[in-house]
Amino acid sequence: MTIRALHSLAIVALLLGAAPARADQLVTDLSEHKIAIRSNFTGTQILLFGAVEANTPGERALDRDIIVVVTGPARAMTVRRKERVAGIWVNHDSLTFPRVPSYYAVASTRPLEVTAGIDILKREQIGIDNVDLGSPRAQSIDGSEEILPPDEEQIFTKALIRNKKRERLYISDPGGVTFLGQTLFRATVDIPANVPVGLYTATVFLLRDGQVVDAIASPLYIDKSGLERFIYRLAHAQPLFYGLVAVLGSVLAGWLASALLRER
Amino acid sequence: MQIYLPIAELPVNALVILAMGAAVGFLSGMFGVGGGFLMTPLLIFLGIPPAVAVGTQATQVVASSVTGALAHWQRGSIDFKMGAVLLAGGIVGSVSGIFIFRLLTQIGQIDLAISLIYVVFLTIIGVLMMTESLRAMQAAARGTPVPASRGGQHSWIHGLPFKMRFRRSKLYISVIPPILVGFFVGMLSAIMGVGGGFIMVPAMIYLLRMPTSIVIGTSLFQIVFVTALTGVMQSVENQTVDMMLGLILVIGGVVGAQYGVRAAARLKGEHLRALLAAIVLLMGLRLGWDLVTTPPDLYSISDVAPHS
Numbered sequence: 001m002t003i004r005a006l007h008s009l010a011i012v013a014l015l016l017g018a019a020p021a022r023a024d025q026l027v028t029d030l031s032e033h034k035i036a037i038r039s040n041f042t043g044t045q046i047l048l049f050g051a052v053e054a055n056t057p058g059e060r061a062l063d064r065d066i067i068v069v070v071t072g073p074a075r076a077m078t079v080r081r082k083e084r085v086a087g088i089w090v091n092h093d094s095l096t097f098p099r100v101p102s103y104y105a106v107a108s109t110r111p112l113e114v115t116a117g118i119d120i121l122k123r124e125q126i127g128i129d130n131v132d133l134g135s136p137r138a139q140s141i142d143g144s145e146e147i148l149p150p151d152e153e154q155i156f157t158k159a160l161i162r163n164k165k166r167e168r169l170y171i172s173d174p175g176g177v178t179f180l181g182q183t184l185f186r187a188t189v190d191i192p193a194n195v196p197v198g199l200y201t202a203t204v205f206l207l208r209d210g211q212v213v214d215a216i217a218s219p220l221y222i223d224k225s226g227l228e229r230f231i232y233r234l235a236h237a238q239p240l241f242y243g244l245v246a247v248l249g250s251v252l253a254g255w256l257a258s259a260l261l262r263e264r
Numbered sequence: 265m266q267i268y269l270p271i272a273e274l275p276v277n278a279l280v281i282l283a284m285g286a287a288v289g290f291l292s293g294m295f296g297v298g299g300g301f302l303m304t305p306l307l308i309f310l311g312i313p314p315a316v317a318v319g320t321q322a323t324q325v326v327a328s329s330v331t332g333a334l335a336h337w338q339r340g341s342i343d344f345k346m347g348a349v350l351l352a353g354g355i356v357g358s359v360s361g362i363f364i365f366r367l368l369t370q371i372g373q374i375d376l377a378i379s380l381i382y383v384v385f386l387t388i389i390g391v392l393m394m395t396e397s398l399r400a401m402q403a404a405a406r407g408t409p410v411p412a413s414r415g416g417q418h419s420w421i422h423g424l425p426f427k428m429r430f431r432r433s434k435l436y437i438s439v440i441p442p443i444l445v446g447f448f449v450g451m452l453s454a455i456m457g458v459g460g461g462f463i464m465v466p467a468m469i470y471l472l473r474m475p476t477s478i479v480i481g482t483s484l485f486q487i488v489f490v491t492a493l494t495g496v497m498q499s500v501e502n503q504t505v506d507m508m509l510g511l512i513l514v515i516g517g518v519v520g521a522q523y524g525v526r527a528a529a530r531l532k533g534e535h536l537r538a539l540l541a542a543i544v545l546l547m548g549l550r551l552g553w554d555l556v557t558t559p560p561d562l563y564s565i566s567d568v569a570p571h572s
Contacts, residue, residue, distance in 0.1 A: 039267050042266045075568070078372065082562045083562075087556055089558070090376055143371060156563070193274060228268055231507050231508065232270040235271055235499065235503050236503055242505070243497070243500055246323050246499060247326055247492045250324065250327040250510065251327070251330050254329070254331040254334070255330055257331045257518040257521070
């Protein structure tokens with residue numbers, strides 16, 4: 001994404017021609033680069049802040065926009081549609097998207113559609129509707145491959161976004177980035193309790209006249225910590241040992257209970 | 265008090281789970297049932313993924329059945345030979361249940377399958393228990409004893425081969441019916457996260473015609489080992505056993521069961537059964553209602569199973 005941004009930066013510089021050699025630049029940081037999920041984790045917020053270093057002094061920042069995008073690790077996801085079969089709602093057709101961001105939050109100074117053209121937003125994958133989910137694979141209830149018409153695919157894509165929004169894992173906050181004075185800006189992004197673990201990327205875009213002039217991406221690690229991490233790791237790395245421990249623990253608890261009962 | 269569950273990957277209110285464990289423990293102490301068939305739907309109502317609810321519930325059943333089995337062992341009311349035969353069927357059933365569970369998860373029908381099986385079983389058992397307890401109450405009101413239901417002494421079961429003598433049960437029958445009963449219950453244990461006592465006990469009394477005094481101990485003996493195997497296999501195959509959730513459930517269950525046993529002493533048997541039947545029917549209706557009413561969103565999303 002940064003390479004693309006640099007690319008567009010070069011184009012902008014070329015187009016402007018006589019304009020200053022260096023356009024405005026971003027300086028950004030996150031309040032946290034690592035979020036630890038402990039047993040008391042009920043969601044959190046991260047603060048993104050930064051400044052625009054103006055190399056074009058004297059100009060007012062009216063046409064300047066900041067967009068903040070936080071994306072989680074991409075995973076394959078299946079969207080299923082229920083249909084009524086003999087009076088019961090059954091999962092029928094399904095569509096599997098190969099790379100769906102497990103989390104996607106976007107905040108901007110103004111609504112996205114007035115910030116930049118759709119081609120720019122699609123290219124930089126800014127905005128929930130503009131994320132490339134890969135080419136989906138459709139399946140019928142009997143497991144056979146299907147080819148869905150594009151408008152059907154569109155309905156499934158919308159349903160995916162709707163479900164993710166309901167889980168509070170897709171967040172859109174136009175107006176979520178606020179400028180403090182001429183150069184400083186800040187944005188808070190909600191991290192809900194059900195957030196998937198992994199490597200996240202927080203990208204800040206600086207736009208001018210609808211063109212991306214700078215972008216900075218910073219990593220954000222979200223991982224389980226302490227006991228949560230230990231249990232999760234054990235369950236996946238040593239599943240047999242984990243299962244034995246869980247079952248033996250239960251046997252012990254049951255035996256303990258009966259020993260206590262007998263003492264009464 | 266919110267606590268984050270590492271495997272279910274969501275925070276829950278620990279006090280709510282503790283209270284649920286205690287309530288189900290209370291009922292299981294009161295009625296002498298494992299309570300898995302009540303706990304799994306409750307966990308699902310609470311938003312725990314069905315797969316995690318089923319996997320974790322298996323370990324909770326291990327704990328409660330160990331307590332019960334130990335008590336029966338001290339009283340000598342376990343037929344170990346019959347238990348071993350039931351267990352042999354149970355092991356095969358549990359393994360095939362895990363396989364079916366994984367298959368259903370891959371084709372996206374596991375939630376429906378769990379709900380459907382629960383609706384069918386909760387309704388059948390609720391209706392059966394309700395009619396039986398109502399009849400018993402009527403009989404008690406009229407002052408006539410309930411005639412013990414005894415069918416013909418020789419049923420089709422006695423025509424089957426591979427007969428074996430079970431001294432403790434005073435039976436000489438084919439091993440095929442107990443193996444099938446064990447198999448069926450083992451499968452349910454893997455798919456539903458239950459011990460299966462509520463199926464096995466009637467089957468042992470009415471189908472195998474075992475003496476009532478040793479039925480519960482023997483079924484608990486089988487349940488301990490089958491659910492232990494199920495718990496280990498759910499961990500290995502699906503990583504759906506949440507230790508944190510299991511721990512809270514076990515603590516609640518142990519405490520609740522103590523009070524349940526005491527409360528049971530103060531209530532009449534047929535009233536108890538009518539109460540349990542009402543609870544079972546209500547849960548069945550609730551699950552059934554969700555299956556037939558139009559869901560708020562026809563579309564649902566899920567991670568692609570890592571195994572597929």
